[in-house]
Amino acid sequence: MSFQAVCKVSDLTTDVPFPVDVGDELTVAVVSHGDRLYAIEDQCSHGNVPLSEGDVEGDTIECYLHGSVFDLATGRPLNLPATEPVRVFACRIEGDDVLIDVDTPTDDY
Numbered sequence: 001m002s003f004q005a006v007c008k009v010s011d012l013t014t015d016v017p018f019p020v021d022v023g024d025e026l027t028v029a030v031v032s033h034g035d036r037l038y039a040i041e042d043q044c045s046h047g048n049v050p051l052s053e054g055d056v057e058g059d060t061i062e063c064y065l066h067g068s069v070f071d072l073a074t075g076r077p078l079n080l081p082a083t084e085p086v087r088v089f090a091c092r093i094e095g096d097d098v099l100i101d102v103d104t105p106t107d108d109y
Contacts, residue, residue, distance in 0.1 A: 003099035010096060017052035022102045028089060030098055031056055031072055038072040039089040039100045046082035
């Protein structure tokens, strides 16, 4: 795994997606929810719009365009119109840095 620092913990607001560009035309939405931290590809698999502009509720994020809801831990769509998952990435905190392993998306779906 190759973790890279993408933002500071202090940049995050609970349940508010924080988009970060991580290179190779990839943007990841970092979400702090309760005591969990998630990193999910910031592009809806159905509408090709940023998930970071949607709402977080519990362990899910909703695409604002057509209402598809994705599981933050697995990237799986939980309703239509999306049928394809989005990538999720391992993340951790070191000091005030949020680190994401962008080279190895999880494949829990």
